[in-house]
Amino acid sequence: MSGKLSNKFYMEKKNIRIKDIAQLAGVSSGTVDRVLHNRGKVSEEALRKVLQTLKEIDYKPNLIARTLGTKKTFRIAVLIPDPSQDEYWAQSEVGIKQAINDWHQYDVQIKTYFFDLYHKDSFLRVTHAVLQARPDGIVIAPIFYHEALPFLQQCQSYKIPFTIFNTDIREVRPLSFIGQNLYESGRVAAELMCLGHQKTGTLAVLHINEDSVNSIHLLDKQRGFQQYIKEKDLTGVKIKVLNIKDSENGKEVKRILELLEDETLQGVYVTTSKGVSFIAALLQKLNRVDLRLIGYDLLPENIKYLEAGTIRFLINQNAKHQTFLGIQQLANYLFLRKEPLAHNFLPLEIITRENLCSYLRSAVPHF
């Protein structure tokens, strides 16, 4: 340290190793290791000495060496709906693929399990298969609440750590949850809807093509939307809520058309990622592109209408990032013992025609 004054960085000392601690404490490195991981079998005396030196210095283990030392290979199961059924989940799968790519070389094996987006029994089958496989960790989008709950409780009793994304389940304590605050999401939509608009007229909230299971969550968005309007004291503004189970169904389409014919209608907020392009198509046909249309996610169809100007705003839920992060956190936990944050609420990204390509360009970070 004294002889290298020409080196601007000389003040940085090398990290302390287990060996150093052992030396300072007057024990062997094996004993230090046992203390660090309290694997027992350490005498009072040795324990005291090691803890003492540990207190005096700031030991940060070399995670890389640790990783190399433990030859254990981890197996992670990822459960999401079948990507071929839904563009949103197709994006999620992209995140999985990226994570697989990142971790492949380190004996972290990631296996994907798809279940049918519309059939709970398919989900149940998959969860059974996962439990059979006894993975070291699980990453899951628990969109079927009632079926997911017992499964996750089972995981807990098996001591299999899991991270949850997309849909929160409050009853279980996951290693971490990754998602967005849906209430705030609704508020953001309302804010964008009202910006520069007149203080009268009708706004519509549409829940399209979603299972009733999910609608619990969609109600959060709706609440946020309504609450914002209420707070702004926009008493001249009426909010119509429509629940469209099946946009292919003629009767349902008729309800939508009726809504769109409303002369006082100012804007439409679609709470589901797959619903908004359907409305956009209708608006184009009806030549009502003056309406302010707000929806979710950078799905190919949605992007098309955003670029065309029919959709004004998309709030990005970033399924790719959510999924990637979920796996990343679990793998880091297993592999490097890094505890993730319990709750990771991703930012509510506002996408417009003009900032769209800045988002399309920027990939999920690789590490």
Added chain:
Amino acid sequence: MSGKLSNKFYMEKKNIRIKDIAQLAGVSSGTVDRVLHNRGKVSEEALRKVLQTLKEIDYKPNLIARTLGTKKTFRIAVLIPDPSQDEYWAQSEVGIKQAINDWHQYDVQIKTYFFDLYHKDSFLRVTHAVLQARPDGIVIAPIFYHEALPFLQQCQSYKIPFTIFNTDIREVRPLSFIGQNLYESGRVAAELMCLGHQKTGTLAVLHINEDSVNSIHLLDKQRGFQQYIKEKDLTGVKIKVLNIKDSENGKEVKRILELLEDETLQGVYVTTSKGVSFIAALLQKLNRVDLRLIGYDLLPENIKYLEAGTIRFLINQNAKHQTFLGIQQLANYLFLRKEPLAHNFLPLEIITRENLCSYLRSAVPHF
């Protein structure tokens, strides 16, 4: 592979090691290593054999083992303006601190060099100090173009890799550039400005408290803003551009006040992060909060006015993330030999009152 059928993951094979390649090619692992890093001293014959097997299999080196094997400690110099002079650069420093924290345990030493935001000679002094220290890599915000250029060319001739962030310098080929597309940034501002507004009136573009050096870049924003208006064919909209060198100066303030008294004024776009809170304060005083005010960055002052509703939109340049990413990419390059993308244009994040806290909550990812 055959005996473990009960294991759902059995099909995943273990990663190939150098030793395996050596065996397959019928040479020693030393030779394989020499080929992989083309350190020469390999016979035609051996080279051929190794390359052949390398072609047949998909070898991904274990970066963790490599890291542990190379005992080299890297030294990275980071150059930014003095954080105490400017909140924007204070955020940048937060990114540095996070990176230091991440890399400390792996013998990647990061040293920060601050220079005076307003004095080029201070920058020159700092660059000399950096060159003296001969770091293994440099991360720099080259806000003084004419001074930075020769410095970076010097770095190139010394073969010191560097990443650039915040301000692009096209003449040199950095390892990577991290920043935003400023032209698009201006377009986004214009889009947000026009949304739901009437098609007549005046819009103001204000460059506040920036050196002429930076104004080259601010002009990009201005161009984007103007171009958007032009494309929209908003012929009734007039754009006033003001260049305010010093918002403390009475004369300059007067020019601003004159502008704000303009009855036709609809909105103000401030291209600099530190200028917008000054305008916001004025608007509050003049009780002209109906004006749409758009600025940059989540600085404490700006956040205050965004929450109050005086600022409608902030476009986030995310100095923290830019800086963190710059260091991250350089360190990964030195340490793990991961080539970053040459250009990393970060997304143009639109911040409103309602999505603000979702952004404040989400930290720069740690890895």
Added chain:
DNA sequence: TTGAAAGCGCTAACAC
């Protein structure tokens, strides 16, 4: 209960 030692996959120095 403890220390010694092998080994994780790779790098780099060193003989031959």
Added chain:
DNA sequence: GTGTTAGCGCTTTCAA
């Protein structure tokens, strides 16, 4: 030119 080998810091096994 080539193969061998000693680490990197940690975990884990095995004697003692």
